Each structure stands twice: as C-alpha cells, then as structure tokens.
Amino acid sequence: MTGIGVLRLPRDVRLGFGQRHAVPALATGFGSRIAVVADPFLAATPEFREIVAAMEAAGARTLVVTDVPAELPVPAVVAAADTVRDFAPDVIVGYGGGSALDAAKVVALLTSHPGPVDAYYGENAVPGPVVPLIAVPTTAGTGSEVTPVAVVSDPGREMKVGISSPWLIPTIAIVDPELTLAAPRGVTTHSGIDAFVHAVESFTAAPLDIGHDAVIPVFVGRNDLTDAVSLQAAGLIFRALPRVLDEPGDREARADMAHGSLLAGMAFGAAGTHLSHAIQYPVGALTHTPHGLGTGALLPYVLQACRDVVPDRLAQLGQALGLDAGGDLADRAQSAVDAVADLCARIGLPVSLTELGVTPAYRDRIVELALQSRRLIGISPVPADVQVVGAIVDAAIAGDRAALRSVPTHP
C-alpha cells in the first residue's frame, strides 16, 4: 500500500466481441461531422467499412484520413490535422493499432489547439480539452485507447518523443477482440509483450510523492488504484500470449489478450513505466526495431536489476503469474524474474540486444539517452544512475543476467 491512488479513464470503456457495432451510434451522439483517423491497411477491411457505412446511413458526414505512417512523423501528422481541422469534426474516431490511435490523439490535439506540435512535448503541456475521441484498437496492445500519451517522430530529434496529458485520454474506448483476430504474428508478439511490460512496470514503478496540487505528474508510479489492475493484466497476458501465438484463431485467448492489454493501459496510464521503456527508446532509434521487441527483450534484465530492491513486488507478481507462493522471499522474487525470461524465450524474443543489432559501440550512447527520459528514470524501482543503467545495458548486450544479481544500488 502506498496510501495514494490515481486512476484516469475514458468516461465509457467497453470490452467484448461485437462491441464495435456500437461505434456508429456512439459517434453520431456527438454530432453529424465525424473524422476517422485509421490505419491504411485496416481501413480496407469489411469491419471498418461497415462502421463508416453505418455512420453515413445515420446521416453523418465522414472524413477518413489514412495517410499517417506508423512512426508518426510530425509533418504527416500536422498535414492530417490541417485536413481534419478544415472539416470541423464533432468527434474523431481512431481505428487501428497504437500508431493509428496515437495519430488520432495528436490530430485531435492540433484540431483543438494551435501548433507547433513541439509546444506540447513532455508532460502536462496540453492546455485544455480536445475534440472528443473514440478509440478502437485492433492490436492487443498498446493500451493507447485509455492512456494519456501519444508518441511521435520528430525529424529534428534522435528519439521518438511523447506528448503526455490527461486531456489526451480518449472519451470512449471500444475494445473488440474480433478486430485483433487477423493481426500477423509479429504484431501480436510485439504489441502483446509490450502490454505485459506495461503491466509489470506499472506494478513495480516507484511511487512519487504527488502532494495535493490540482496538477500532478502524469505518471505517478505504483499506487493503490493501479496495483490490482496491473497484476490482473500481467496474469491474463502471461497465460494468453503463448496461446494466441500457438493458435491465432483462439477466440478466448484473443479476448484475454484484449482484456489484459486494456487493463495494462489503464494501469500504466496513471502509474507509468520505467527502465525497459527508457532503454528501448534509444535502442529502437538506433536499430529501427519495434517498440515491443525491445521492451520485451529488456524486461528480464531490468527485473533482475530490481530483484533485491523490490523482492516483495516481484514475489506478488510471481503469484499473479501462477507460481508457487511458498519459500523464501528472495527465491520467489527470482522465480518471477525467471518466469518472465521464460515467457520472452517461449514467444521467440531475442535473448540479447546484440540480436537486435546493438553493438558495444552503441553502449555509451544508449545509456546516455536512456538517462534523459527523466520521467521514466524518476520512477525506476532501482535508483537509476549511469552505473546501474550501464550494468543493465551491458548484461542485455551480453545476453546474460548473472552480473545483475549484485547490481550496485544506493540506499
């Protein structure tokens, strides 16, 4: 127990097979001008066309924007926002994976407030409400349908950059596992393990002292309202992810993944994530590898470094993963770390950063850039300085957790 609780959510969250059928009526409830920001591949699917046709049949005018590339380069997002602003929408629907949902968030922001977009980078820089947003994810998933963050690529910056504000939380989230059934193996693996990392990092993040001001940090660390949500998410994804990879048409496992990634988004949307994310950002920028591939590959190393600092949290995590609850605390914590490493191996993630293309020449730059993600570093369970982050990166490059069993930590 931390004695504090923070949870921020859309005003309407729905989960279940077929829930997408509610989207047209929910959207027209805001007015008759509906902009849709969609992934280009998914915009061609019958499920998507049916939603747009139903909106039009209800008398709405629709504008479908599909030309924002997955990495969300700022110029493309700004161009999409210009088109959408001219259309003057009553509501924006985001439809696709995390990329399309993040694009919809930034389009909503720039439709409602003047640019430049870099005025909103970082935390709490969005000045007020944005156009209502309905988020419909097709991956399980980033959790972006419930989170206060969108990530863009700014050509002037080495790493992707986040815009984090409670004003970016979608008004409505509609999570229909049916939409994830055709997701390819790579997308299922990377978005699925990233959701697991969200669950585990939100459960282990250090709690911040948030005081009593109206404006508090967007990400406040673990707290009494997110803990149970994180643990349930971790358990669901731990069991379901190998199953959806073995049998992509397993509807029950797909539903559990959608459920788990949604819960993980709810938890990390308030608690935040920490070192796997801080280290992945430079790794992703240097190697051009998917976000979840990096966060997943790094998680066992990060947890190993945290084992002696938060053994009780890791033991609780182990219990949520279905591990034996008996024995010494340190052993239970280690079993949880080993179980996470086993999951990563079982779903085919690389064991070392070397397999992602990280050479020792990148090492110092990765450590330096990781430490610049101050909001992530600030809620790391293990106080993260150049020595600790360096030890994690060294171990992850070597593909060997042994050296992290005695990471130098500060009192």
Ligand SMILES: NC(=O)c1ccc[n+]([C@@H]2O[C@H](COP(=O)([O-])OP(=O)(O)OC[C@H]3O[C@@H](n4cnc5c(N)ncnc54)[C@H](O)[C@@H]3O)[C@@H](O)[C@H]2O)c1
């Ligand atoms: N805002 C947040 O809270 C948050 C959290 C984590 C990650 N992210 C961001 O999300 C992005 C990754 O999102 P993602 O992993 O959901 O993937 P994505 O949206 O980048 O999509 C990846 C690919 O999968 C395809 N795809 C998506 N759903 C599909 C489906 N159901 N069937 C077939 N193909 C499908 C897309 O067409 C695309 O080619 C990253 O840019 C990351 O930075 C955001």
Ligand SMILES: [Fe+2]
């Ligand atoms: Fe992530």
